[in-house]
Amino acid sequence: MRIDVDPAHCDRDGFYRLLTATVVPRPIAWVSTTSAEGTDNLAPHSFFTISCVAPPVVQFTSVGRKDSLRNIEETGSFVVNFAPEPLFEQINATATDFPRGVSEFDAVGIAREPSLRVRPPRVAASPVALECELHSTVRLGDSTVVFGRVVHAAVDADVMADGHPVVTRLAPLARLGKDEWGTLGEVREISRVPYARWQEEKA
Known part of the structure; x- marks a missing residue:
């Protein structure tokens, strides 16, 4: 049995x-940003992904008009700092209004470090920072999708092995529903099957 939910007949928050x-x-x-007046802002956004590889573009969504969005519109740059498990409480605290x-x-007591290519600072304890210049924005209802071209990536050598970030060293945090957060858990590996091999195995 399924419960049918029509968004047209459901309140926004539900x-x-x-x-x-x-x-x-x-x-x-x-996301770290700096206002036109020079105030540094730092806030977590969980609507986040990669948009393009060549050129490298990432995107996040500001639900409502938050300081991150306003600062980016004013200055044209921002930094996406990786959110690792050891900084769980500080990340949550930066979501305070x-x-x-x-x-x-x-306010939270988070150490900065200067970025190389953009004005906003990086989070010193974050293992990966993607310095971005604003590519474009798209307004969708009550939200704005922000696209940023990555102009520099700074990666902690301790999370690298053979030139590649190791996910267990990164220890990423993830957002779930309500006030729930997720950690990495079990890591499983499986290779993609090329079509030629798929045909051979099915023959």
């Missing part, structure tokens, strides 16, 4: 809770 509990796990873009003009870096 369908939001259904979507965010179903589309899981979601990686977290821990601090007033505009208050820096989450300072």
Whole structure:
């Protein structure tokens, strides 16, 4: 038996809770920005993914007009900091609705480090930082999708092996439904089957 839910006949928050509990796990873009006045902002956004590889473009969605979005529109740049498990409490704390003009870096006590190519700082303890210049934005209802061209990536050598980030060393956090968060758990590997081999095996 299924429960049918028509978004046209469901309140916005109710369908939001259904979507965010179903589309899981979601990686977290821990976005640092700097306002035109010079205040550094840091906030987690869990509607986040890769848009393009050549050129490298990532995207996140601002649900509503948050400081991250306003700062990016004003200055044209931002940093996506990787959200690792050891920083769980600090990441959650930066989701607090601090007033505009208050820096989450300072309020939460998160160390900065300068970026190489953009104005906003990186999170010093984050193992990977993607420095981005604004590519474009798309408004969809109450949300704005932000596309950023990655102009520099800074990766902690400790999470690398053979030139590749090791997921168990990265220890990524993910958002689930309600106030739930996910950690990496079991890692499984399986290779894709080329069609030629698929045909041979089925013959």
